[in-house]
Amino acid sequence: MPKRYYIVTPIYYVNATPHIGTGLTTFVADVTKRYHKMRGEDPFFLTGTDENGLKIYEAAQSAGKDPQQFVDEISQIFRDVWQGMKIEYDRFIRTTGEDHTKAAQRVFEILREKGYLYEDTYKGWYDVSSETFYKESELVDGKSPDGNEVRWVEERNLFFKLEEFGPRLKKHIEDNPEFIQPVSRRNEVLSFIDQGLRNVCVTRKNPGWGIPVPGDEELVIYVWFEALINYIAGAGWPDGDWQSLWPADVQWLGKDILTRFHATLWPAILMGLDLPLPKTLATHAWILIGGEKISKSKQNVVLPLVLAEETAQISGCSTDIAVDAVRHYLAANMPYETDSTFSYEDYYQRFNSDLANDLGNALNRSLSMAHKFIGDTVPTAEIEPPIQQAIDKAKADYEEAMEQFRVDRATESALGLVRFLNKYIDDRAPWKLAKSGDPALGGVIASMLLALRTSEALFRPIMPSAADAIAEQLGQSPLTNWSEVGSPDSMKAGAKMQTPQPIFPRIDLAAALPPQPESNEQPKPEGKKQETAKSEPEAKPKIDFEQFMNVELKVARIIEAEPVPKSSKLMKLKVQIGPEDRQIIAGIAKAYSPEDLIGRQVVVVANLKTAKLMGLESQGMVLAADDEDGSPILLQPDKEAPEGTSVH
Numbered sequence: 281m282p283k284r285y286y287i288v289t290p291i292y293y294v295n296a297t298p299h300i301g302t303g304l305t306t307f308v309a310d311v312t313k314r315y316h317k318m319r320g321e322d323p324f325f326l327t328g329t330d331e332n333g334l335k336i337y338e339a340a341q342s343a344g345k346d347p348q349q350f351v352d353e354i355s356q357i358f359r360d361v362w363q364g365m366k367i368e369y370d371r372f373i374r375t376t377g378e379d380h381t382k383a384a385q386r387v388f389e390i391l392r393e394k395g396y397l398y399e400d401t402y403k404g405w406y407d408v409s410s411e412t413f414y415k416e417s418e419l420v421d422g423k424s425p426d427g428n429e430v431r432w433v434e435e436r437n438l439f440f441k442l443e444e445f446g447p448r449l450k451k452h453i454e455d456n457p458e459f460i461q462p463v464s465r466r467n468e469v470l471s472f473i474d475q476g477l478r479n480v481c482v483t484r485k486n487p488g489w490g491i492p493v494p495g496d497e498e499l500v501i502y503v504w505f506e507a508l509i510n511y512i513a514g515a516g517w518p519d520g521d522w523q524s525l526w527p528a529d530v531q532w533l534g535k536d537i538l539t540r541f542h543a544t545l546w547p548a549i550l551m552g553l554d555l556p557l558p559k560t561l562a563t564h565a566w567i568l569i570g571g572e573k574i575s576k577s578k579q580n581v582v583l584p585l586v587l588a589e590e591t592a593q594i595s596g597c598s599t600d601i602a603v604d605a606v607r608h609y610l611a612a613n614m615p616y617e618t619d620s621t622f623s624y625e626d627y628y629q630r631f632n633s634d635l636a637n638d639l640g641n642a643l644n645r646s647l648s649m650a651h652k653f654i655g656d657t658v659p660t661a662e663i664e665p666p667i668q669q670a671i672d673k674a675k676a677d678y679e680e681a682m683e684q685f686r687v688d689r690a691t692e693s694a695l696g697l698v699r700f701l702n703k704y705i706d707d708r709a710p711w712k713l714a715k716s717g718d719p720a721l722g723g724v725i726a727s728m729l730l731a732l733r734t735s736e737a738l739f740r741p742i743m744p745s746a747a748d749a750i751a752e753q754l755g756q757s758p759l760t761n762w763s764e765v766g767s768p769d770s771m772k773a774g775a776k777m778q779t780p781q782p783i784f785p786r787i788d789l790a791a792a793l794p795p796q797p798e799s800n801e802q803p804k805p806e807g808k809k810q811e812t813a814k815s816e817p818e819a820k821p822k823i824d825f826e827q828f829m830n831v832e833l834k835v836a837r838i839i840e841a842e843p844v845p846k847s848s849k850l851m852k853l854k855v856q857i858g859p860e861d862r863q864i865i866a867g868i869a870k871a872y873s874p875e876d877l878i879g880r881q882v883v884v885v886a887n888l889k890t891a892k893l894m895g896l897e898s899q900g901m902v903l904a905a906d907d908e909d910g911s912p913i914l915l916q917p918d919k920e921a922p923e924g925t926s927v928h
């Protein structure tokens with residue numbers, strides 16, 4: 281069987297349920313899998329749960345549960361959460377499973393036969409929280425370097441001769457620059473090796489939980505030692521067709537478990553077994569909340585599916601789309617070399633700016649203009665060179681980023697393409713081409729649609745449901761074949777496009793976020809008129825909130841503008857509010873010419889009773905402020921927002 285692209289994540293401790301931090305490692309692995317699947321590389325993605333060890337045993341005890349029942353329950357929660365997050369793993373391995381147990385015991389036997397294990401008394405400190413042994417000299421104020429409690433251990437154990445592997449490990453890391461990524465972490469590992477590796481205690485006294493040492497039931501295999509073996513056990517080693525998977529092409533992991541475990545102990549075990557090493561250990565930094573590591577005791581845990589549910593409620597999108605929004609956030613903010621901080625504010629702002637605005641506008645504008653100016657079928661026309669270049673560049677940048685395991689940069693290149701598209705629409709102004717009957721119109725619309733189609737594919741590994749929705753609105757089947765991405769052939773001409781539907785409805789940040797602390801600004805003294813206001817208009821009677829909410833204010837785009845004959849003040853406008861067009865007669869002709877107006881976004885009162893001005897029907901009102909001399913200053917959204925977006 282040909283070698284498959286093999287992706288693995290660390291296996292998660294089942295003493296807690298997954299939060300957005302643990303979700304991150306699994307999620308970036310999922311994006312990697314989906315991308316390689318599109319490339320036709322038949323990827324295989326392994327994840328699972330780490331269920332042995334003292335930490336889990338003690339957690340089960342304090343929960344008053346039988347350990348097996350305890351791990352069964354929490355491991356199931358992991359699978360449920362991953363399913364909710366659309367994680368497409370191919371195998372979920374559990375270290376209490378039979379094949380993992382057998383593989384771990386087999387590794388133990390081989391290494392013992394080869395003389396890599398020896399017996400001695402272990403005397404030292406043990407940190408149960410990270411399941412790590414520490415020397416006295418490594419403790420900081422009597423605690424582990426991470427600040428965890430440690431306990432004294434003195435027991436007969438077996439040791440692995442890690443020290444022997446130091447020079448080989450160092451050489452491998454130096455000869456294979458892609459082995460540890462990023463480079464800064466690679467340097468950390470090299471200096472750790474230079475300080476001298478210590479032999480590792482690889483057994484613990486059997487508490488009645490864990491994988492027994494073959495032939496010595498008084499001992500269990502040290503949890504880290506056996507947990508690492510899941511990567512080959514999950515591939516089918518020693519009996520199955522493991523060579524179709526191993527060595528892993530990428531092992532994703534967080535920075536905390538690189539140096540001591542994945543970059544030293546794990547490759548040394550593989551060297552001892554004469555097995556090849558994984559190609560790349562792709563390491564990411566942490567997501568912090570409130571400047572701290574996420575943890576139950578700090579009460580700063582954010583659960584990915586709860587966050588998605590909140591997003592769905594606040595924005596009104598479906599849960600499926602909200603999950604994509606969480607995935608997008610994790611992708612765009614992936615902490616790579618340095619930690620990143622999660623905040624609701626940042627999360628919702630990104631939702632609005634990247635998804636509701638940049639992507640939403642590109643989709644909405646392209647589709648509504650296509651419908652309006654050329655009809656509902658996908659045209660056949662030459663793609664304009666600037667768009668084709670932008671598409672090719674976005675695809676190439678995306679590929680390079682994924683090759684370097686920079687999911688954040690790949691996301692940025694997808695976003696860059698939709699931002700470019702929005703700018704292209706402004707520059708090429710299809711409404712003007714339509715008005716003047718310019719033959720370039722077909723090519724411009726086809727170019728806009730191809731850019732959208734390409735963004736669908738680039739976003740697909742990150743936001744699979746949103747990508748499906750884009751394809752559907754374009755009247756296309758999902759674009760899943762990477763070699764077609766960016767090619768004009770990826771867009772089936774003649775297909776019927778749908779009218780645009782916002783996929784990510786804009787979030788009202790004021791409603792979504794808790795109130796901000798009061799500002800320090802001094803209140804203005806009452807009764808004193810502001811000096812800048814020329815003349816205070818008469819105060820209107822106070823209205824209540826309901827009355828205000830009865831006024832339907834909407835974002836609209838002016839698509840046609842012409843002066844009303846025989847009037848110096850009035851301009852006849854055609855505006856687009858969502859899918860519908862309206863005629864509005866506005867008193868703005870003295871201040872604005874039609875060229876200033878066509879293509880621009882404004883805010884309109886959409887539920888005003890129809891009025892007649894100079895014999896022409898006006899179906900709304902455009903909002904404007906009054907200049908000093910009374911001439912109008914049009915209000916415009918601070919950023920592009922989809923036509924039809926409510927204003928309040």
Ligand code: MSP
Binds near residue numbers: 289330507510533536
């Ligand atoms: N069970 C061990 C791994 C054994 S692999 C043979 C373990 N489990 S863990 O559940 O504590 O962590 C698993 C992964 O989640 C690690 O990659 C870790 O870095 C990652 N994260 C846990 N919290 C995190 C953040 N707050 N931010 C980013 N990643 C974090 O270690």
